[in-house]
Amino acid sequence: MELKLYDTLTREKRAFRPLDPARVRMYVCGPTVYDFAHIGNARPVIVFDVLFRLLRHRYGAGHVTYVRNITDVDDKINARAAEEYPSLPLNEAIRIVTEKTERQFHDDVDALGCLRPTVEPRATEHVDEMKALIEKLVAAGHAYVAEGHVLFSVPSMPDYGRLSNRSLEEMEAGARVEVAPYKKDAKDFVLWKPSKPGEPAWPSPCGIAAPGRPGWxxxxxxxxxxxxxxxxxxxxxGIDLVFPHHENEIAQSRCSFHTPVMANFWMHNGFLQVEGEKMSKSLGNFFTIRELLADWPGEVLRFNMLRTHYRQPIDWTLNGVAESFNTLEALTADPGFASSKVEAIAPSVLEALSDDLNTPKAIAELHALHGKGDMAALNTTLRALGFSQRPQSRRRVDAQKVSALIDARLAARKAKNFKEADRLRDELHAMGIELEDKRDGTTAWKVKA
Ligand SMILES: [Zn+2]
Incomplete structure (x- = not known):
């Protein structure tokens, strides 16, 4: 059974053949560590964990190297460090913030059933390699020095833009907004830049006297x-990284090594929305992994993520999570699940996953195993997919929140906004709350049995 994966670069699903089957190699862009990761950040972590597990199953656990980096140099980190620890030297504050956030991230994604990658390199420990690449690019005429910066020359790479499939005109329109005076071309991007006083700084490459720091x-x-x-x-x-981040990674790597591709397959997970809207702090629908873990077992969040194919946009809803809870509870009901420690993927599930990681189909096959009563195969497959325990804790009920939602629903009904009233009722249902509308216009509630 062949493994087929969709490649964003060539826009086709094709058979996966590793360059070296004894060492299958995958790189995934990791978190910038300054704050709790949100549920949108969890999507690539869970999706590529499933792929990592599938590759280990196919090629052997010792033959797959999964690298996911930690970005620990970034303006957002500097700002957060200065804000949280104003009395400390910035470098010390940055170290505290990045180490703390990295620990939180690990705790969160461990709870989601994700294996740790083989290597988790930190950006600040690879500045020498970055400088070596920058020197190579300048020597080959693909980059130039200007006012303490080193810039990649986009016109020096004739097929720049293939991954995002953007025309040069489109990119020019996008880049024209505010063109820095030191750029030869509006599309050129930063490889190295001067550090502001107090910011992290390293000795610069290419004979630049002032210390600086790498671009992202x-x-x-x-x-x-x-x-x-x-x-x-x-x-x-994530799909949001295709342009400019991944386009620029390709330009840097291919022009440094004169290679036809950087990676043979470029895989991108789709966007995540919450309750049908873009997740944003101002809309009040912004959830960190940590907040969701306070209410739901990690395996339920993992299961809910996998019900949608990774390339499709996902609409994250409370109703969906509640459904996932019930489904996973049913799939793990067999007493043998808890005691079985074996991990093995049933052939029908393997076939679904081997078709570009078709997790909705794989879940349908789990249901089929359940329906047939093939509990041994179901249990070992669930374990192999990262589900190690039956979802235990019911969501705790926040009575204050329930009252507030009921009040909002009554207000919506009074204003004849029945759509909103129904939405609020659904939200309460998803929290496991049953409503009873009384004749006197009030609403009673109880927790569903
Ligand atoms: Zn990256």
Whole structure:
């Protein structure tokens, strides 16, 4: 049974053949560590964990190298560190913030049933590799020095833009907004820049006297090179990273090594919405993984994520999570599940996953195993997919929140906004709350049995 994967670069689903079956290599862009990761950040972590498990199953656990970086140099980190620890030197504050956030991230994704990657390199530990790449690019005429910056020259790469399939005109329109005076071309992007006073700084490459720091894109080219080589099998990330981040990674790596591709397969997971809207703090629908874990078992969140195919946009709803809870509870009901420690993927599920990681189909096959009463296969497959325990804790009920939602629903009904009233009723149902509308216009509620 062949493994087929969709490649964003060539826009086709095709058979996966590793460059070296004894060492299958995958790189996925990891978190920028300054705050709790949100549920949108969890999507690539869960999706590529399933792929990691599938590759380990097919090629052997010892033959798959999965690299996911930690971005620990970034303006957002500097700002957060200065805000949280104003009395400390910035470098010390940054270290505290990045180490704390990295621990939180690990705790969160461990709870989601994700294996740790083989290597988790930190950007600040790979500045030498970044500088080596920058020197190579300047020597080859693909980059230039200007006012303490080093810039990649986009016109020097004739097929720049293939991954995102953008025309040069489109990119020019996008880049024209505010063109820095030191850029030869509006599309050129930063490989290295001067550090502001107090910011993290390293000795600069290319004979630049003032210390500086790397741009964002170069770190992934450097870390993938160090840990996976000049070309590797799979590069993954969220679809929002296609342009400019991944386009620029490709430009840097291919022009440094004169290779036809950076990775043979480029895989991108779709966007995540919450209750039909873009997740944003101002809309009040912004959830961190940590907040959701306070209410739901991690395996339920994992299961809910996998009900949608990774390339499709996902609409994350409370109703959906509640359904996932019930489904997973039913699938793990067999007493043998708890005691079975064996991990093995049933052939029908393997076939679904081997078709570009078709997890909705795989879940349908889990139901089929359940329906047939093939509990041994169901139990070992669930374990192999990262489900190690039956969802235990019911969501705790926040009575204050329930009252507030009921009040809002009554107000909506009074205003004859029945759509909103129904939405609020659904939200309460998803929390496991049953409503009873009384004749006197009030609403009673109880927790569903
Ligand atoms: Zn990256």
């Amino acid at each position: 894109h170069i770190e992934c080219s450097a870390m993938s090179w160090k840990h996976l080589g000049e070309m590797f099998d799979i590069h993954g990330g």
